Amino acid sequence: MPVSFVRRLVLSTALAALATAPALAATPEETAAAALRAAPMWDGHNDVPEQLRERRKNVLAGFDFRDTTGTADPASGAIAMHTDLTRLRQGKVGAQFWSVYVSARLTEQQAVQAVMEQIDVTKRLIAAYPADLQFATSSAEVQAAMKAGKIASLMGMEGGYAIGSSLGVLRQFHALGVRYMTLTHVRTIGWADSATDAPRHGGLSDFGKDVVREMQRIGMLVDLSHVSEDTMMDALDVARAPVIFSHSGARAVDDHPRNVPDAVLARMKANGGIVMVVTLPSYVSSRVREWDLARTAQRARLDALHIADPKRAAAELAAWVKANPTPRATLGELADHVDRVVKVAGIDHVGLGADFDGMDSTTEGLPDVSGYPALFVELARRGYSQADLQKISSGNMMRVLKAAEAYAAAHKGDPAIESPTAF
Known part of the structure; x- marks a missing residue:
């Protein structure tokens, strides 16, 4: 028998054996890395704009966003910032909602101006780093930024008091690029009850319900983080498009009023919304x-x-x-929140909204924005597949934004909801 034939026979037998042999299972690290390559992280809430206001009065001159690890100020008690471009890349972040938050202690009219200033500084920060950041106001623009290897940068407004009880102001904030609004923050306001203040409305007032309707008509996501359970329920009663929780946990894991109860999680399936799990320690543990x-x-x-x-x-x-x-809150406790949302609402309704640069301490294992891969490894260890992890990282948020855009497009011809001016 010719030697060449023998060699071919041996080679073909070996290849056949390899083809039929069971594939080696990917390690949790490999599964997490593959998921974040295919679907980079889309975080629901980051407070860098607040840090710029508090630390620098919104002056960007001399501020280096490539490295903020040296920004601690012992004299004022300020810790180093959690976010910069280097660590965002390490964290595999592909899209970020930057929070244009202002204090609930401001009057409504002061808050309107302050949010305008926060929108301005956020846009200027994005423009200063065009190689890394790209302003985005739609799902298509997020996809384009990710494809270009940039971090899609969207804006979310935290605290409905900043619209000055005016639907006209709300519409103008949307025109400036704001793509979600948290209905209230730590205080109950004139039309919405907060989770951490005495209720006055039993949820949403009639005007508050109109705020939800108008937000969805124009394509602004309704954010229910920080609101009371009654406000959550009222908003879901009114909503016809998916809502979001930009940075909240599961109340069954940590019984904090800021977290989402199971009764609300159960309604997320029908609504199509998303709970983006927060990492702030007292909400986690x-x-x-x-x-x-x-x-x-x-x-x-x-x-x-x-x-x-x-x-x-x-x-x-x-x-x-x-x-x-x-x-210290632990990575395992954080993963427990993801597990709970998935158990009650389903894998299609969970994401991450860390709240970095909006907290004084962090969950162990996630010291800053570079830490997301560690959580994905923990989730992979718990049996989440690559497809599951891709939904958690950005797939679910992309679906929610597309659905909100589709609803707004279908109602483009509807008349604006009007409210009388206050003065």
């Missing part, structure tokens, strides 16, 4: 929340006990904190 409550109670006790000696009260509180150090 019941242990951290309980510590926060204990510290608040201890501070109130000491302030009352030493009402005439505030320095002593502060010193004794510091001693209590030293003796009872705050626990």
Whole structure:
């Protein structure tokens, strides 16, 4: 038998054996990396614009967004920022909602101006780094930016008080590029109850319901983070397009009023919306929340006990904190929130909205925006497939935005909802 024939026979037999042999399973690290290559992270909430306002009064001269690791200021107590271009790339971020938040302590008219300033500084920051950032106002523009290897940069407005109780102002913010609005923040406002303040409306007022209707008519996403459960339910009753929670956890995992109860999660299937899981420790970990409550109670006790000696009260509180150090929220607890949303609402209704640069401490394993891959590895270890992870990273958010755009396009001819001017 010719040697060449023998060689061909051996080779063909070996190839056949390889073809029929079971493929080696990908490691969690490989699965996570493949998912983030195919579908880069789309984060629902980042407070860099707030940091620019508080630290720099919105002056960008001398600010280097390529590296912010040296921005800690011990004199003021400011920690280093969580976000810069280098770490966004390390975190495999392909799209970001930048929050144009302003304080709920401002009057409505002050808030309107302040949000305008935050929109301006956000646009200027994006324009200053054209090789890395690309302004986006639509799903098509997000896709184009990702295809070009840039970080699609959208804007979300946190706190409905900033529209000055005016649907006209709301429409103008949308015209400027704002693509979601959180109905309220830490305080109940004239038309919406907050999760962390005394209720006044039992959810949304009639005007608040019109705000939801008008947002969806023009294609602005309704964000239900920070609102009360009654407000969530009222908004879902009114909504005809998907809503979002830009940065919230699952209340069944951590019973914080800022988190989403199972009854609301169950309605996300019919609505088509998304819960973007937050990483702020007290929203992630019941242990951290309980510590926060204990510290608040201890501070109130000491302030009352030493009402005439505030320095002593502060010193004794510091001693209590030293003796009872705050626990750390863990990567596993964060993954538990993803698990809960998936269990109740389904894999099509979960994403991530970390709240980086909007918190003083972080979840262990996710110190900043570079940490997303670690969470995806943890999820892969729990059995999430590459396809599942791609939905979590950006696929679900893309679907939600497209659905909101489709609803707005179908109702383009509807008349604007009108509200009378206040002055």
